Amino acid sequence: MEEALKSQAHAHAPAEGFLRKYVFSLDHKVIGKQYYALALVAVFVGMVLSWLMRFHLVWPNAKIPGLELIAKTGAPGGIITPEYYLSLLTMHGTLMVFFVLTNAPFAGFGNYFLPIQIGAEDMAFPRFNMMSFWTTFIAFVVLLAAFFIPDGPPISGWTAYAPLSAIGKDAGPGLGWGQNLWVISIAIFCIGQLLGSLNFIATTLDLRAKGMTLMRMPISTWAWFITSCIGLLAFAVLLPACLLLLLDRMAGTSFFIPSGLVVSDRLQNHAGGSPLLWQHLFWFFGHPEVYIAILPAVGIVSHVLTNSLRKPLLSARVIIYSMMSIGFLSWMVWGHHMFVSGMNPFSSLLFSFPTLTITIPATIITLIWLGSLYGANIQINTASFFALGFISMFVSGGVSGFFLAQPSIDIYLHATYFVVGHFHMVMGVAAIFAIFSGTYFWFPKMTGRMMNETLGMLHFWITFVGTYCIFMPFHYLGLVGNVRRYASFVDDFMPALMPLHKFITIAALTTGAAQFIFFFNLIHSRFRGKQASANPWKGTSLEWSIPSPPPWNNFGGDHPVVYHDPYQYGLKGSTGDFVMQTSPEQILNE
């Protein structure tokens, strides 16, 4: 056994040389940082795209200097065409969902902290781990390449609905090589995520330290583990779907393209395909993907919040069981994205029921967080504020889900901004808040330096207020029937709503600009921040038992032994109001 453990844990020696240390590193910590950095670049590009979209919606004829250099046909003279608006929309969604919401909370923090939190020296398969990052990186480059080809990026949305996405360049700008690059990029991304998920599962099952039973794992580790189980199965469906789409586009098959389709005055040489098949395959992946983004966020927030409250949550175990229930139910609800796709109404009813059921474990988790606040000695810091902000977003965005889960209401709201408001709050911004919370919390461990709290608080308040200013009005716009995906409303559609759209655009520009405070804080603190101790937040889990930043093999060659559940706060320990998992002291009534 010792030999087997050694062969796994010491799968690589300390890195030497620049390339092995920082580029093709086998160290899970470096790979975690690489994922995080990739997500930062992706979120910056995605944010700029959203600015361009918001700008175009309210000032459709305004010239954006320099844009014509990238998009000669998409933005002639710097003025965005309606088609290019759709390209921006597609790329914004794809970047944010795949390269930010999947990369940062799951692959980024998960890679860095999962092995440490279970007491392992690295992932089960360090080489696969390196490959999974570089595969993801290639997917990112392939996706961005679509901006720089004459065809431009695709206009079929991040969901790439067929037959629009399947036909080829006849269907519109960006649907030639732009769409090819999109499909290839997502297929490559799937391979990276499959490798990553496999690694997370094997590591959690095989490399836990002595005493680290499954129920002694922190909630964050549980969240990464459950997410990797979902990811393993979800990306295994999206990959075949991408293959079928690619065959329709490049090999002339007809999986998704129906008979007799005339596009741009040309009868398409395809027959018998089912556009709904793509939607089924895509959303069978797509809904679990929502939980791939949000479950790690739930884990991170629970982990941070317990530390901030200085007492255990009402029940960490119920949170874990609820996350499992969400993971299980996530496979039964994909049809709620397709209420207006022409499915049999009885199918809609069938999908509506589990969709409403999934709110039960989500509500249980939320109530545990809120209930745990009672009587807590909450620590005022940026990490805990972002964790609380997450709960606020999760609830505000989640409540609108009750409406959308019912087919009769969704038919009215589906194509409107109500849906945009809903998923941006509950999935997008909520997960981003968790990423921020995790960053402020774990930055000292990852870099050995503290982030600036004043800048952190400033960043929090602008982001918190700004987010509500952007996304709450979306719900009202949706209720009055403001359709989504339209490139402009000025001339012929709902001019009365323009003042609200202008307000949203200004809020989006301001909130986006406030993120530079975060970027500055991140970079400045990395080099000039206050030195961090090994355990600046008085945490109990294993990451706080090792130096900041950790040595290359995490525990300096020692094999940690775990004695306690992960959240022993609010008691009289030998070093304060907590007992670390590795402390052999006995806790009465544990």
Place this chain on the structure above:
Amino acid sequence: MSSTAHSPIALPRPTRTAKGSESGIWIALFAITMSFAAFTSALFIRQASTDWTHIAAPPILFASTAVLLLSSLLMELSRRKFDGKPTSRIKEGGKGLMFLAATLVFGFAFVGGQYLAWRKLATQGLYLATNPNSSFFYLLTGVHALHVLGGIAALAYLIAQLAARGSVRRNLLNGVVVYWHFMAALWLYLLVVICVRL
């Protein structure tokens, strides 16, 4: 507020042995199963269309099936030959290695058989995009053959390690064996789908 007594307590139970490659393969099988479930669902939805037809499975498929099943049997025999001592590494042992090499040859023979089946279909004028049935035939057999080639690569690595170093990690052998058996079982499933649905 609970309180703590500062006395050492008994060590909790140790964690299980690291299984490495074997765990990885078991986990990968879930993903592969899911991918083929997706292909099957696509087939079930697509067959509702009016252009769904029927293609006769090339007889060579049955010969390939026999070859793959035989290779699986050889693989199992090989594993049992190596199964002597409960050590974490297995040593190069005459018959075991010979069975592994035979498995490799049969693996190549299976992929060759699949290639002949594709040639046979092509001579009938049935190509990837000819009709939905031929699309699914090439798709299912092609993706499966790719997975078998992955198994062949792993097997070749295993044999090379055994030949060069004289020993290999037991969990690597176990992983390759499990994967190979799974490929045989998956092929039986696909053969049924091809014969009954295509």
